[in-house]
Amino acid sequence: MVAFADQVRRQQWLGHTGKPIQSIVNIGIGGSDLGPKMVCHALQPLGEPKLSMHFVSNVDGADLQQVLAQIDPATTLAIIVSKTFTTLETMTNAHSLRSWLLSHGVPEAKLGQHLVGVSADPARAIQLGIAPECVFKIWDWVGGRYSLWSAVGLSALLYIGPTHFSELLAGAAQMDQHFREAPLRRNLPTILALLARDGK
Numbered sequence: 001m002v003a004f005a006d007q008v009r010r011q012q013w014l015g016h017t018g019k020p021i022q023s024i025v026n027i028g029i030g031g032s033d034l035g036p037k038m039v040c041h042a043l044q045p046l047g048e049p050k051l052s053m054h055f056v057s058n059v060d061g062a063d064l065q066q067v068l069a070q071i072d073p074a075t076t077l078a079i080i081v082s083k084t085f086t087t088l089e090t091m092t093n094a095h096s097l098r099s100w101l102l103s104h105g106v107p108e109a110k111l112g113q114h115l116v117g118v119s120a121d122p123a124r125a126i127q128l129g130i131a132p133e134c135v136f137k138i139w140d141w142v143g144g145r146y147s148l149w150s151a152v153g154l155s156a157l158l159y160i161g162p163t164h165f166s167e168l169l170a171g172a173a174q175m176d177q178h179f180r181e182a183p184l185r186r187n188l189p190t191i192l193a194l195l196a197r198d199g200k
């Protein structure tokens, strides 16, 4: 995943016309959308300025159309993120985006340069035309709401780069440890949960 991200970030991963990737479109919903979207938003100052990031989750076609109006198929990389690769909203948007690429000049044989997948079920991703080596695997035991820390974080990795992404993972591991060990009155996730409850 890091080798792939490095290639895209160094402008060595080329679209079908030989131009480097400039736009990343993350297609997913729930945990396959919100985590990476939040990281890209929150860590924008660390983001790669040559990449514009887009997130599509709504099955209402207006969501996807708004993004397609801003990007060039020749320089677009779509990441289809779905643990199951069966989620209706994500599959609908993935098929629409695939058709848009094909109808805007991307030859079927070169779709692999514009489409990658993240899934616990790589065979389903390959059926969509994604090259086997471009399917990044999520472990079965990763729950959707925590999946940012797995391959679902690919768009965040592309945007903030491997060094910052490793720091993000290390920070999460540190917080896991703090949650397990800190006394309740100083336990940050516990305090946040209590504040959220009181806020209701």
Ligand SMILES: O=P(O)(O)OC[C@H]1O[C@](O)(CO)[C@@H](O)[C@@H]1O
Pocket (backbone or CB within 6 Å): 029, 030, 031, 032, 081, 082, 083, 084, 085, 086, 087, 090, 143, 144, 145
């Ligand atoms: O990643 P998938 O399989 O497309 O599922 C999308 C989301 O739907 C849920 O299964 C339920 O909302 C979440 O856990 C998950 O993040």
